[in-house]
Amino acid sequence: MKACDPNFAREIMEKSKTSLTRCFSCMTCSSGCQFQHIMDVKPHAIIRMVQTGFREEALSASGPWLCVGCNTCSTNCPNAIDIPAVMDAIRQTAIVEKRKIPEPNVLNFHNAVLNSIKRYGRTHKIEIMMRYKLIQRDLFSDMDIGLRMLAKRKLDLRASKVKELPEIKKLFNKAG
Amino acid sequence: MKTSAKENNESLKEFFNKIGIKLVELTDWSCCGSSSAHCVDTDLALDLASRNLAIAPPDKPLLVSCPSCTLRLKQAHLHISEDENLQKRFKDKWGKSFNPDLKVIHYFELLEEMDFSKLAKEIKKPLTGLKFVPYYGCMLARPPEMRHAKNYHNLLENMLAALGATPLDWGSGSRCCGTFLSVAKPEAITPIINEIIQNGINTGADCLITACSMCQLNLEIRCDLKHQIPTLHFSEVLSLAMGTNKYKRWFPRHLVDPTPLLTRLGLIP
Ligand code: SF4
Ligand code: SF4
Numbered sequence: 095m096k097a098c099d100p101n102f103a104r105e106i107m108e109k110s111k112t113s114l115t116r117c118f119s120c121m122t123c124s125s126g127c128q129f130q131h132i133m134d135v136k137p138h139a140i141i142r143m144v145q146t147g148f149r150e151e152a153l154s155a156s157g158p159w160l161c162v163g164c165n166t167c168s169t170n171c172p173n174a175i176d177i178p179a180v181m182d183a184i185r186q187t188a189i190v191e192k193r194k195i196p197e198p199n200v201l202n203f204h205n206a207v208l209n210s211i212k213r214y215g216r217t218h219k220i221e222i223m224m225r226y227k228l229i230q231r232d233l234f235s236d237m238d239i240g241l242r243m244l245a246k247r248k249l250d251l252r253a254s255k256v257k258e259l260p261e262i263k264k265l266f267n268k269a270g
Numbered sequence: 271m272k273t274s275a276k277e278n279n280e281s282l283k284e285f286f287n288k289i290g291i292k293l294v295e296l297t298d299w300s301c302c303g304s305s306s307a308h309c310v311d312t313d314l315a316l317d318l319a320s321r322n323l324a325i326a327p328p329d330k331p332l333l334v335s336c337p338s339c340t341l342r343l344k345q346a347h348l349h350i351s352e353d354e355n356l357q358k359r360f361k362d363k364w365g366k367s368f369n370p371d372l373k374v375i376h377y378f379e380l381l382e383e384m385d386f387s388k389l390a391k392e393i394k395k396p397l398t399g400l401k402f403v404p405y406y407g408c409m410l411a412r413p414p415e416m417r418h419a420k421n422y423h424n425l426l427e428n429m430l431a432a433l434g435a436t437p438l439d440w441g442s443g444s445r446c447c448g449t450f451l452s453v454a455k456p457e458a459i460t461p462i463i464n465e466i467i468q469n470g471i472n473t474g475a476d477c478l479i480t481a482c483s484m485c486q487l488n489l490e491i492r493c494d495l496k497h498q499i500p501t502l503h504f505s506e507v508l509s510l511a512m513g514t515n516k517y518k519r520w521f522p523r524h525l526v527d528p529t530p531l532l533t534r535l536g537l538i539p
Contacts, residue, residue, distance in 0.1 A: 128446045132458045160455070163308065164408035164446035165341075174414035182308055189310055200309075203454045207306035211318065265317045265363075 098147035106144045109183035116173040117141045123167035123177050133157040134196070137167050137177050144180065158184040159197035212266045277520035278483045282335055282377065282505035288512040289389070291380070293333065296326060306450070308342075316356070317363060319346035323372060324364035331373040333380065335505075337409030337482050338449075340376040345413065347374055378422040378481070386432035394513025396434035399535045403438050403475040404430075405466070405501070407485040408446045426479060426504060433511045442469045447488040456492060463492040470499060476531050477502050490525040500528035510537055
């Protein structure tokens with residue numbers, strides 16, 4: 095195990111604007127999380143890793159990538175810790191440091207969504223799905239659902255667009 | 271909402287129209303950034319939400335129907351109003367000052383002020399016989415900084431009960447639908463969705479009623495139980511009670527067809 099990073103807690107607290115030294119490891123967050131069973135490190139343990147400076151472990155855990163930010167945990171937390179904001183901070187730090195992403199399909203999906211927003215200012219569901227499937231090299235799973243949705247006109251072939259698109263593009267350029 | 275959830279969008283407008291409130295779509299609205307923006311870039315998430323705050327007419331409430339957009343917009347509004355640097359960022363980006371008085375509201379906030387017993391007298395089709403479980407998903411959960419704001423537990427139940435329907439108690443009403451994991455990890459989401467729908471069936475419900483389009487979609491596309499029950503949009507049910515005939519455009523868009531149920535109950539011909 096690598097040496098602990100004494101500044102990690104401060105770093106994540108600044109990024110997430112959440113005071114996680116309040117956490118007393120009661121596990122309430124994890125017990126209410128719908129997705130904790132598919133996470134390698136569960137929400138309470140992520141918080142603990144940050145508190146104790148396990149930087150490497152926290153930044154390579156799948157937990158933050160499988161967190162959907164539903165706020166169930168932060169609503170339940172007796173110490174009012176914004177756990178999803180901590181997850182955001184960890185994810186974003188891993189991206190900036192160009193780390194290996196433990197759940198690449200999740201990041202691929204987010205990128206497909208953001209690409210669509212950059213192009214249209216809105217989300218174009220078919221294109222998001224196609225791009226996502228192309229990156230995943232998996233064009234055929236979910237084809238049945240896609241076709242059923244098309245038949246039900248739940249997916250539009252044409253994208254709905256924002257008129258002031260340059261405004262949206264600028265947001266992305268500045269954000270890098 | 272314009273595409274995947276057209277039936278939710280249209281039925282909501284229809285309901286408000288029937289009760290005499292005119293909704294005007296925000297001109298040139300853009301996506302709030304959804305989960306994807308804040309997952310990978312907090313600043314981008316704030317800017318995407320703030321563009322909508324900037325183009326909203328200053329003197330009218332910005333009424334939002336998607337719970338997740340509501341949260342993004344409200345949270346952005348809160349963060350900007352608390353931070354001078356963000357107010358400056360807002361002004362630089364949009365060429366106008368941030369409006370701290372702009373009201374961002376979810377449509378539940380309008381409904382909550384209504385007199386349901388009065389509405390019950392005005393409806394055309396009482397929802398008699400409709401046994402449902404309310405499905406809120408994560409819409410009532412909030413980050414700690416917003417935990418003292420008003421909340422809307424029981425609104426679905428209270429309002430629909432006043433209109434004649436029968437809400438049933440269950441334990442799965444606030445379980446998250448999985449949002450994007452339904453695409454990125456479908457194999458993990460199907461068992462969760464199946465359990466939610468099965469709990470609804472075991473409770474004796476004829477259907478689930480939800481106020482979130484994404485929940486509705488996930489509940490439909492990820493359930494692979496042999497026996498399923500439909501998931502209706504809250505706004506569709508409200509419009510039915512008001513005697514709409516536009517449902518013919520909405521129900522064919524459901525993957526689990528609600529028409530046999532509604533016909534059996536006499537809610538549609
Ligand atoms: S619920 Fe809050 S206090 Fe308890 S372990 Fe989770 S973060 Fe810590
Ligand atoms: S916000 Fe994330 S960690 Fe918290 S309950 Fe939801 S999925 Fe789990």
